[in-house]
Amino acid sequence: MSMRWYVVRRVLWAVVATYLILSVTWGLLALTPNPAAEQLQFRAAASGGSAEAAREAFEARRGLDRPLWDRYSDYMVNMVTLNWGWSDSRSQPVMEAIAGAIPYTAVYSVPTTILSVLLGLSIGLYSATHQYTRTDYAATFFAFFGYAIPNFWFAIVLLLVFSVQLGWFPVVFDPDVPLVGFAMAHQLVLPVVVLVTGTIAGVMRYSRAEALEYVQAEFVKTAKAKGAGEFRILTRHVLRPAAVPLMTILIGDILGIFLAASYLVEVVFGIPGLGQLSYNAILAQDTALVLGTTLIFTFVAVIGNLIQDIAYTILDPRIDYGDR
Amino acid sequence: MSADEPAETFESVDWDETGSRFSTLSRRDRGAIASLALVAAAFGYDYHLLSADRPTLTWPIRWNVTQLDWLFIVTLLALLFYVAVPLYSNRRLTAHYWAEFRKNSLAVVSLVYLAAVFLVGVVGPIFLSKPQLALAQSHQPPVYTAVNAAVPVNCLGDVASGMCHGTWAHPLGTTSDGKDVLVLVVYGMQVSMKVGLISTLLVVTIGTTVGTVAAYAGGLVDEVLMRYVDVQLVFPAFFLYLLLNYLFGGSLFMFIVIFGLTGWGSMARLVRSEALQRSEEAYITAADSAGAGTLYVIRRHLVPNVSNSVITAATLLIPGFILFEAALSFLSLGDPTVPSWGQVIAAGRSDLGTAWWVSTLPGLFLFTTILAFNFVGDALRDALDPRQET
16 A cells, blocks of 8 residues: 555544544534523523423524434534634633634643653653663653652642742733743743653653664664764664654654643643633533533544654655554 | 463363353353352342432441442452452462562552552541531641641640641641541542542453454454544543533543543553464464364453553553542542542642642642552563563
8 A cells, every 4th residue: 555545544534533523522412401501491490480481492592493414414514614603601702712722722832842852852862872870760760750740739739839938930820921921931930840741751761762772773883883973873873763653652642641731730820721711611511612622622632643643654664554 | 371270271171162152261250250240139239129328238337339339349359350369379470470570679669558558448438437527627737747826727736836736636637628638538549449440440351352352353343343443542531521521510430431431442452462463373273273262262362361461551551540530520520529639639729828738648649659550560561571671
């Protein structure tokens, strides 16, 4: 099978998966009573009105009294055309709310990703070339620490020590300062530290394990014998073959840890990004916004998986496309 | 692991009979099924004959067994029959693994710690009554520490020069509504163990079954099962849980079911790739040519030979589930009726400045438990799986 055909098949598969996810979500929503409708009914009953009439009025207003197939096709068309409904709790279209939140998520996730990849790779490569030294043990311990410490708890402890006790960083996030600037960087130090300790562990362990396979390889010995410097050996001879399997974890796993972790970190630090938007939507029982924000996270995961698989085939031409 | 009935040899097996369903079961399996039936009967009695508010047991203790407790009992039985019994009956192999495991002293310490958490978590809640609201004793500091006497409403310990000292009545202090933090921590141990062990048992059972069947059957079965796994893997369980939690309300039972029933995709992939290698080996070919049935081969040859990777992966799955549960209950998206560690951490968040112990101490237990599982998992991989180098 040619590589192009594999990529086409993989993209089609992502489309099918997205379609299935949208359908399952629609099915769940259609099957369950809407919390907002229940609230309306409760209010109607409490003020002496008819709960049944309130429900019918609600369904007519939302178009829920139409046949299932019409509702399904409408929903699908709206999803594809990015018309994701109206957020009751924020009184704005869901898309607008999401667009307003994305910059705040990006402003800490971009530096986190760059830092954890750079630091994780360099520490991992260093401990592979200096195996069983004290630095290697320290790095391993640090990796375990970062992997095991609950993100939200670490964030609380850091806030307690550095913001409340020492007063080095602001306790409350201020969304009004310019997105790129010293004040923003200053208040993002703690969130970035928390997220980097969480994600760096995986990168470090994998890059160490992958690089270990090649530090004793014949071609590395040859490079050493012909007098190549340590840095050149590391970047040209060890990193290049190790980069292929590393791609798998770099995109997929970081994204996975990251999506869940950013949710918690945004809530703890009060950053008005996507995670907090979704969390507040759940608390406010705003169905359209809950759906929109969870779907955004899901799509990011699907696209991350897709990019990972495609990057893998481009980087390593030896891969057999028949067996996924 | 070898067969547990030493009398059975290649010549003594009736190969024609291995095609039938029951002959693939060993004595241990029959024991497991018998006790499972017993539990199921007890469950039926509790569910249909007793009203929901009447306790299942009144002697020796009053205990109203919940759905989750039943699942936990089944999990403990599975651990007994498929971990404890094989370890006991293959003593020489156990000694060998133990010698390998003992090389990692950090892992031994972790194992002791986890055993303590497990025992205290299972036994403790039986003897300790559920933490009660007691506003008169709110914000007591832990023993050997002191806070400004203005912090607790009513200091139970000694007050010296304006500082309130902790007492042994509440060794880890109390929360803002006067609940004892130590009791909450013990209850949290049980919640964490239930979440970790039950979800992992579900993942291991489904993942191993799907993986071995896909690998050994091959062809269309393999294709259908693995494409289904592909779909399942793209749907992040965390967000599925958020959505269902929003629609139906959160409960620990739902958490375990969702994560157990949707989290087995990568386990199935791992088992399949391992089983594919195993099914090429000579002992499988020998069993095949002797006329052994499919179920027999899977049950007696494939499952035991992939179990080492499964056990290692499972030990590393447990802390993930515990962490997820704590994170969700921290966001108050978990089960509000269950005193879990995440909930206590969230409760203490608002008065971190005055009562630091409420959030930090349960968090410390959460952190050490997850760390310990990781150390044990790492050492188990080295001991059980010498081929894998990480």
